[in-house]
Amino acid sequence: MNYIEEVQFMLFLIKENKTMTWPSLKAKEDFEYQNRLFAEAHGLQNRIRIEPEQLARQRLRMAKIRARRQRRQKSKKE
Numbered sequence: 276m277n278y279i280e281e282v283q284f285m286l287f288l289i290k291e292n293k294t295m296t297w298p299s300l301k302a303k304e305d306f307e308y309q310n311r312l313f314a315e316a317h318g319l320q321n322r323i324r325i326e327p328e329q330l331a332r333q334r335l336r337m338a339k340i341r342a343r344r345q346r347r348q349k350s351k352k353e
Contacts, residue, residue: 284309 284306 280309
């Protein structure tokens with residue numbers, strides 16, 4: 276949850292209950308659910324960011340393996 280959403284949610288809680296306690300168990304569960312969704316989305320974003328780097332490393336590794344195989348085949352033929 277970004278800062279603006281968090282402030283909006285807190286304002287919603289203030290309107291519901293002036294004492295700043297949870298207006299109900301449902302409101303608390305909704306807040307925790309939003310936090311879980313945000314954490315999950317953030318985790319997915321991190322995985323998406325890491326994936327291209329892993330792909331690049333894998334491609335480089337495969338290119339090195341192919342080059343080694345080609346060198347071996349050339350040396351066997353000669």
